Amino acid sequence: MDNRLKLNPESKTTRLADHAEGAVTREEAEAAVRVLLRWSGENPEREGLRDTPARVARSYKELFAGYEKDAGRELQRTFTDVGGYSDLVLVKAIPLYSHCEHHLVPIIGWAHVAYRPNDRVFGLSKIARVIEIYARRLQTQETMTAQIARAIADYLNPQGVAVLIEAEHLCMSMCGIQKQGALTTTMALEGCFAGNAAEQARFMTFVRQN
Template structure:
């Protein structure tokens, strides 16, 4: 368990009671050996899965660089791992995000784009909202010429329950500025994503 997770914190003690209640609800014996430490493990896992509530992902975009020789073409970070949880069923959805922007005089560290994705993904989500939150954050903080966010995920609530369609993928996208209004910028974006896919 992480060092900042305190089992003796009153809120965690209360949380473990609720986990025990859920275990009893599904018919388990909470006293058996394999489950004795499960409430603490579940809370520690939730502490990690939902750490996005403890930060403002936009903060990762505040530090920028202007000494880039006037670079004003597409910046794309593709295949960013997405691990989130559906707010309707609290089960995972996982996949990849492709995040691009066209800078207007300043750029941000590449890892910061991945941190923005992670910050919003580590909350209860729907994929559509996640897509919009990432795009809006980049748009608002960096004021670029255009933003593109494309997310492709498999949702366990569709794959392993309900309609049971394990091979289904959901794709969402948000394009702004030049990516929306300029067909050549949009074509370049899709070609770059395709090139990265073909090199896998």
């Protein structure tokens, strides 16, 4: 198995385990939430907010669980008994929830992932799992798109990979320019999809079909 993933998709986002010396306790995290509540003009001791710091700390462990997971481990298992199939495998409209690394507000959208296998395939749930791993981190959409494509390319070694993400960034919808409903589209192409207009058009045609 080609293990290049350790040098590529993980380069921008460091796992929490790498920061064990500076690990933050739950108590410290809850105290930080209380500070933010006070800074916003609220009273963290009032009844409705008394348990909010603990709830936020718990939710952050879930929302950013991708730091504690390894895409390579999820993608290690593949299947070779595919009857010689080598055409497009597409999983589209996979719901995606992430958080903007600039504002800590949600990114909500869909991922469409396709690959052309050489001699082996993933179980379909693995594609959704690798999306979840990278989405459950502080992200930019561009980085996340590239990470997903590179992970699949490195661990499956297919003929090619195509990843398309369409998402609404609530930092743009709720604050700043406040343009609700604007979608950002990013694409990463590997192998036979890169520089091949016919393969790209075929991928987009399948993605846009109802």
